[in-house]
Amino acid sequence: YEENCYLRDAGQSCHNAASLYLSGVKKVNHPDEYEIVPDVEKAVELLEKACNGNHPKSCSTIAKLLQYGQITAKDYKRAFDNLVIGCENGSTESCTGLAHAYMQGMGTKKKKVPTATLR
Numbered sequence: 483y484e485e486n487c488y489l490r491d492a493g494q495s496c497h498n499a500a501s502l503y504l505s506g507v508k509k510v511n512h513p514d515e516y517e518i519v520p521d522v523e524k525a526v527e528l529l530e531k532a533c534n535g536n537h538p539k540s541c542s543t544i545a546k547l548l549q550y551g552q553i554t555a556k557d558y559k560r561a562f563d564n565l566v567i568g569c570e571n572g573s574t575e576s577c578t579g580l581a582h583a584y585m586q587g588m589g590t591k592k593k594k595v596p597t598a599t600l601r
Contacts, residue, residue, distance in 0.1 A: 487528060493537025500528035500540070522554050533564050541568025542575040549579075549588060562589025 483499035486492045503525035506518030526547070532540035541564045547554055548561035562583050568576025584593050 493532040493535045496532035497540045500525040538568040538571040538573030558589035
Protein backbone atom coordinates (compact mmCIF):
# COMPACT_ATOMS: atom_id res chain seq x y z
CA TYR A 483 0.00 0.00 0.00
CA GLU A 484 2.68 2.45 0.99
CA GLU A 485 4.57 2.12 -2.28
CA ASN A 486 1.40 2.78 -4.28
CA CYS A 487 0.64 5.72 -2.00
CA TYR A 488 3.92 7.45 -2.76
CA LEU A 489 4.43 6.40 -6.38
CA ARG A 490 0.90 7.07 -7.59
CA ASP A 491 -0.48 9.41 -4.93
CA ALA A 492 -3.26 6.88 -4.42
CA GLY A 493 -5.37 8.12 -1.52
CA GLN A 494 -6.96 4.76 -0.73
CA SER A 495 -3.53 3.12 -0.59
CA CYS A 496 -2.28 5.85 1.75
CA HIS A 497 -5.32 5.31 3.97
CA ASN A 498 -4.83 1.52 3.98
CA ALA A 499 -1.13 1.86 4.80
CA ALA A 500 -1.95 4.25 7.63
CA SER A 501 -4.42 1.73 9.05
CA LEU A 502 -1.69 -0.90 9.09
CA TYR A 503 0.70 1.47 10.84
CA LEU A 504 -1.96 2.28 13.44
CA SER A 505 -2.58 -1.37 14.20
CA GLY A 506 1.13 -2.14 14.41
CA VAL A 507 4.01 -3.11 12.19
CA LYS A 508 6.39 -5.98 12.58
CA LYS A 509 9.80 -5.00 13.87
CA VAL A 510 12.29 -7.82 13.58
CA ASN A 511 14.60 -8.16 16.58
CA HIS A 512 16.08 -11.50 15.53
CA PRO A 513 15.35 -13.65 12.50
CA ASP A 514 12.67 -15.62 14.35
CA GLU A 515 11.30 -12.88 16.65
CA TYR A 516 9.08 -9.90 16.13
CA GLU A 517 6.84 -7.55 18.01
CA ILE A 518 3.88 -5.45 16.94
CA VAL A 519 4.57 -1.74 17.44
CA PRO A 520 2.20 0.94 16.11
CA ASP A 521 3.90 3.79 14.27
CA VAL A 522 1.57 6.69 14.96
CA GLU A 523 3.76 9.37 13.36
CA LYS A 524 3.91 7.43 10.08
CA ALA A 525 0.16 6.78 10.18
CA VAL A 526 -0.57 10.49 10.69
CA GLU A 527 1.77 11.39 7.81
CA LEU A 528 0.02 8.93 5.48
CA LEU A 529 -3.48 10.02 6.51
CA GLU A 530 -2.64 13.68 5.88
CA LYS A 531 -1.12 12.77 2.51
CA ALA A 532 -4.33 10.91 1.63
CA CYS A 533 -6.49 13.80 2.85
CA ASN A 534 -4.51 16.31 0.82
CA GLY A 535 -4.73 13.94 -2.15
CA ASN A 536 -8.53 14.08 -2.24
CA HIS A 537 -9.37 11.05 -0.07
CA PRO A 538 -11.97 12.62 2.25
CA LYS A 539 -12.38 9.57 4.52
CA SER A 540 -8.78 10.07 5.60
CA CYS A 541 -9.55 13.69 6.48
CA SER A 542 -12.21 12.73 9.00
CA THR A 543 -10.08 9.88 10.36
CA ILE A 544 -7.04 12.08 11.04
CA ALA A 545 -9.27 14.83 12.44
CA LYS A 546 -10.79 12.47 15.00
CA LEU A 547 -7.38 11.26 16.09
CA LEU A 548 -6.16 14.84 16.49
CA GLN A 549 -9.31 16.23 18.14
CA TYR A 550 -9.64 13.59 20.78
CA GLY A 551 -5.99 12.76 21.35
CA GLN A 552 -6.75 9.07 20.98
CA ILE A 553 -3.27 8.12 19.81
CA THR A 554 -1.45 11.40 19.49
CA ALA A 555 -1.45 14.77 21.22
CA LYS A 556 -4.56 16.90 20.71
CA ASP A 557 -4.15 19.39 17.90
CA TYR A 558 -7.46 21.17 17.25
CA LYS A 559 -6.15 23.49 14.55
CA ARG A 560 -4.71 20.66 12.49
CA ALA A 561 -7.91 18.65 12.99
CA PHE A 562 -9.99 21.63 11.84
CA ASP A 563 -7.84 22.10 8.73
CA ASN A 564 -8.27 18.43 7.77
CA LEU A 565 -12.03 18.64 8.31
CA VAL A 566 -12.23 21.65 5.98
CA ILE A 567 -10.42 19.69 3.24
CA GLY A 568 -12.63 16.64 3.76
CA CYS A 569 -15.84 18.66 3.74
CA GLU A 570 -14.80 20.55 0.61
CA ASN A 571 -14.23 17.17 -1.05
CA GLY A 572 -17.68 15.84 -0.21
CA SER A 573 -17.24 13.94 3.05
CA THR A 574 -20.47 14.19 5.06
CA GLU A 575 -18.58 12.93 8.10
CA SER A 576 -16.03 15.75 7.74
CA CYS A 577 -18.77 18.36 7.29
CA THR A 578 -20.52 17.15 10.44
CA GLY A 579 -17.22 17.20 12.32
CA LEU A 580 -16.57 20.70 11.00
CA ALA A 581 -19.95 21.90 12.28
CA HIS A 582 -19.15 20.49 15.72
CA ALA A 583 -15.70 22.10 15.63
CA TYR A 584 -17.33 25.48 14.96
CA MET A 585 -19.88 24.99 17.74
CA GLN A 586 -17.20 24.00 20.26
CA GLY A 587 -14.54 26.43 19.03
CA MET A 588 -12.11 23.57 18.41
CA GLY A 589 -9.33 24.87 16.18
CA THR A 590 -11.34 27.89 15.09
CA LYS A 591 -13.43 30.73 16.43
CA LYS A 592 -16.65 29.47 18.05
CA LYS A 593 -19.82 30.24 16.11
CA LYS A 594 -23.38 29.00 15.79
CA VAL A 595 -24.15 26.48 13.07
CA PRO A 596 -27.66 25.97 11.67
CA THR A 597 -29.24 22.74 12.92
CA ALA A 598 -29.86 21.55 9.35
CA THR A 599 -26.09 21.39 8.85
CA LEU A 600 -25.83 18.58 11.41
CA ARG A 601 -28.21 16.18 9.64
